[in-house]
Amino acid sequence: MEKIKRNILLNPGPATTTDTVKYAQVVPDICPREKEFADIMKDIRAELVKIVHGDPDKYTSVLFCGSGTINIDVLMNSLVPEGKKVLVINNGAYSSRAVEVLQYYHIPYIDLKFKYDIRPDLELVEKTLQENPDIAVVHTTHNETGTGILNPIREIGALVHQYNAVFTVDTTSTYAMLPIDMDRDNLDFVMASSQKGLMAMTGLSFVVGNKEIIERTKDYPTRSYYCNLYLQYDFFNRTGEMHFTPPVQTIYSVKQAIEEYWTEGEQGKYDRHIRVWEAIHKGKDELGLKDIIKKEWQSGMVVSIKYPNDPNWDFEKIHDYCYERGFTIYPGKISTTDTFRLCSLGAIDVPDIEAFFRVLLEAMEYYGVQIPAKY
Numbered sequence: 501m502e503k504i505k506r507n508i509l510l511n512p513g514p515a516t517t518t519d520t521v522k523y524a525q526v527v528p529d530i531c532p533r534e535k536e537f538a539d540i541m542k543d544i545r546a547e548l549v550k551i552v553h554g555d556p557d558k559y560t561s562v563l564f565c566g567s568g569t570i571n572i573d574v575l576m577n578s579l580v581p582e583g584k585k586v587l588v589i590n591n592g593a594y595s596s597r598a599v600e601v602l603q604y605y606h607i608p609y610i611d612l613k614f615k616y617d618i619r620p621d622l623e624l625v626e627k628t629l630q631e632n633p634d635i636a637v638v639h640t641t642h643n644e645t646g647t648g649i650l651n652p653i654r655e656i657g658a659l660v661h662q663y664n665a666v667f668t669v670d671t672t673s674t675y676a677m678l679p680i681d682m683d684r685d686n687l688d689f690v691m692a693s694s695q696k697g698l699m700a701m702t703g704l705s706f707v708v709g710n711k712e713i714i715e716r717t718k719d720y721p722t723r724s725y726y727c728n729l730y731l732q733y734d735f736f737n738r739t740g741e742m743h744f745t746p747p748v749q750t751i752y753s754v755k756q757a758i759e760e761y762w763t764e765g766e767q768g769k770y771d772r773h774i775r776v777w778e779a780i781h782k783g784k785d786e787l788g789l790k791d792i793i794k795k796e797w798q799s800g801m802v803v804s805i806k807y808p809n810d811p812n813w814d815f816e817k818i819h820d821y822c823y824e825r826g827f828t829i830y831p832g833k834i835s836t837t838d839t840f841r842l843c844s845l846g847a848i849d850v851p852d853i854e855a856f857f858r859v860l861l862e863a864m865e866y867y868g869v870q871i872p873a874k875y
């Protein structure tokens with residue numbers, strides 16, 4: 501097996517992958533309607549539930565061909581009965597995306613907005629639930645990938661269930677990185693895509709959710725054809741297949757990535773991401789760079805760094821300098837502050853981060869950016 505050039509992706513997904521995952525895609529051509537392929541999907545569906553400690557009698561996973569946003573689309577358009585609304589607990593770009601999806605489907609919602617650098621006020625969440633008995637679904641984001649703030653989903657979930665609503669959480673940037681447990685964390689639906697925590701190729705997305713709730717949606721208003729949860733779930737149940745053509749090669753890469761996930765282990769993988777994140781903080785501090793989210797509120801998956809207040813700082817130039825040397829950095833997602841992000845996703849470890857900071861130091865010196873960074 502020839503080694504493939506290794507790029508260190510510090511963007512928030514797709515992540516750096518192993519060569520074994522890359523090569524897992526190279527297989528003899530197969531029609532995905534063959535039983536052999538359906539068996540692979542069946543195993544993957546079971547594994548995806550297991551990764552979040554879901555009881556297989558209670559939870560299932562439903563696969564879709566698309567990027568992670570398709571999951572938000574599916575859950576928002578499929579889980580809301582006629583005359584009911586969605587409460588979005590929103591402190592960042594990804595919860596705002598759920599709000600946009602609701603707008604596109606003309607589904608009633610409450611956009612409970614908080615500042616991007618604070619955690620949601622649970623008293624306000626409870627008050628909103630109390631005053632709006634027509635809330636059927638509550639949605640939020642676990643790790644707001646735009647900033648790296650981690651939201652207290654277990655506490656929110658307890659409130660949501662107290663008011664008999666369904667809790668959906670965008671776990672795209674925590675799934676298979678940070679331990680998640682469906683029952684312990686009071687979750688009804690979580691989601692992710694192949695190219696983030698699982699460290700596989702792009703193209704497969706999935707939700708893990710409560711079967712009984714999915715069954716209940718059978719007679720709910722149908723607002724989308726391609727992105728309907730019940731339709732896809734029911735098709736899987738009846739045939740073991742995706743309703744339409746699956747991303748065949750990506751699915752082979754996911755099969756391999758899941759094997760590698762269990763080899764590394766839930767705790768081992770989490771520890772590695774945290775050690776990478778700590779190395780990012782160390783490198784950042786040495787250059788005098790400043791982050792924007794209180795460290796104890798950070799997910800450990802993203803460090804969001806403010807642009808230095810220096811006329812020689814030009815993100816594009818710094819990006820290009822690093823990119824040419826195999827390191828990819830990524831702009832932030834906050835409208836009010838200019839930031840860039842360094843993420844601890846992917847098959848990387850501390851030496852990769854140390855190598856990156858040597859390159860970043862060089863880049864800053866090359867362009868005459870003051871060190872330590874000025875603010």
Ligand SMILES: *Cc1c(COP(=O)(O)O)cnc(C)c1O
Nearest residue numbers: 513567568569594645670672673
């Ligand atoms: C990456 C990500 C998504 C999905 O984004 P796509 O570009 O559609 O893959 C959704 N939510 C969160 C929190 C993410 O980090």
